[in-house]
Amino acid sequence: MPAETILVDRPLSTAAVLRGGLRTLAKRPHGAPTLPDVELLRPIVSIDAGHLDAYRVLCGFDPDHGIPITYPHLLAFPLHLQLMLRPDFPFPLAGLVHIANRIVQYRALRSDDQPSVRASFGPLRAHARGQALTIRAEVAVADETVWESESLYLRIGARDPVGAAFAAMAGEKAARTQRARENLSARLGPRYARISGDRNPIHISSIGARLFGFKRRIAHGMWTKARALAVALPPRRLEALTATVDFRAPILLPGTATFFADPEPHDARFAVRDAAGERLHLIGNYDADPSEKPPC
Numbered sequence: 576m577p578a579e580t581i582l583v584d585r586p587l588s589t590a591a592v593l594r595g596g597l598r599t600l601a602k603r604p605h606g607a608p609t610l611p612d613v614e615l616l617r618p619i620v621s622i623d624a625g626h627l628d629a630y631r632v633l634c635g636f637d638p639d640h641g642i643p644i645t646y647p648h649l650l651a652f653p654l655h656l657q658l659m660l661r662p663d664f665p666f667p668l669a670g671l672v673h674i675a676n677r678i679v680q681y682r683a684l685r686s687d688d689q690p691s692v693r694a695s696f697g698p699l700r701a702h703a704r705g706q707a708l709t710i711r712a713e714v715a716v717a718d719e720t721v722w723e724s725e726s727l728y729l730r731i732g733a734r735d736p737v738g739a740a741f742a743a744m745a746g747e748k749a750a751r752t753q754r755a756r757e758n759l760s761a762r763l764g765p766r767y768a769r770i771s772g773d774r775n776p777i778h779i780s781s782i783g784a785r786l787f788g789f790k791r792r793i794a795h796g797m798w799t800k801a802r803a804l805a806v807a808l809p810p811r812r813l814e815a816l817t818a819t820v821d822f823r824a825p826i827l828l829p830g831t832a833t834f835f836a837d838p839e840p841h842d843a844r845f846a847v848r849d850a851a852g853e854r855l856h857l858i859g860n861y862d863a864d865p866s867e868k869p870p871c
Contacts, residue, residue: 577614586653595660599667608665610696615654634801641812642684645801651712654694673796675727677819699738706733749846749858750835793825807836807845820859
């Protein structure tokens with residue numbers, strides 16, 4: 576358990592995030608990094624119906640999915656930002672890349688739930704391209720944990736990374752059954768940024784993307800995961816569900832993405848590739864509880 580729990584009554588404003596992000600640009604980490612031993616807690620979060628509907632539409636979820644498994648990430652992400660904007664967080668916020676995400680849902684959220692949300696740092700991980708770090712999040716209803724996640728972020732170029740080595744999913748095991756092919760607008764990044772609160776310049780600005788080595792703005796990883804699951808999952812609400820992904824090559828916007836899923840009775844592999852169906856953007860799998868039965 577973290578040494579300290581800090582109550583958060585509301586997310587930071589966009590202006591506060593931008594100011595805080597600019598202040599972190601001056602950070603120059605030296606030696607082995609350490610992460611703050613704190614937990615942030617929002618005791619009550621209401622689910623806004625309009626916000627949920629906008630998310631469903633942008634990610635392509637069927638209303639029969641209920642509240643999507645990826646939606647609680649949007650409730651937790653403001654706490655991710657606040658953790659990474661702390662003065663004792665060792666890295667600049669800009670330039671951090673989301674490289675993996677795992678979600679475990681124990682039961683689906685309902686629209687009338689008023690959950691609590693908490694987030695804290697997990698372990699540091701060594702990566703071939705730099706230093707990776709984990710942020711853990713948990714959503715609870717009436718003191719019952721209903722959803723939790725681990726997000727892995729990478730500081731590219733950090734020297735002498737510490738922690739257990741990150742083990743990527745084997746690309747040769749990625750799904751091969753094509754389910755959809757979609758042209759993605761350059762507006763996708765700004766639209767998802769408004770809904771998610773993730774206004775990283777690599778997603779919303781061509782200039783910002785080029786500053787970090789991308790030819791054009793790139794799609795958000797969590798939009799890509801959500802859209803892939805919307806394509807792969809059966810059109811019904813699942814209670815117990817686990818979904819794990821690695822983010823590989825970014826999707827440049829505008830661009831074309833091809834969605835794949837190899838379904839099994841209760842678990843499936845899914846993937847996102849380029850227009851030709853070759854270059855891998857995302858690899859993942861989901862696992863539904865075997866006790867889950869379709870409604871009669």
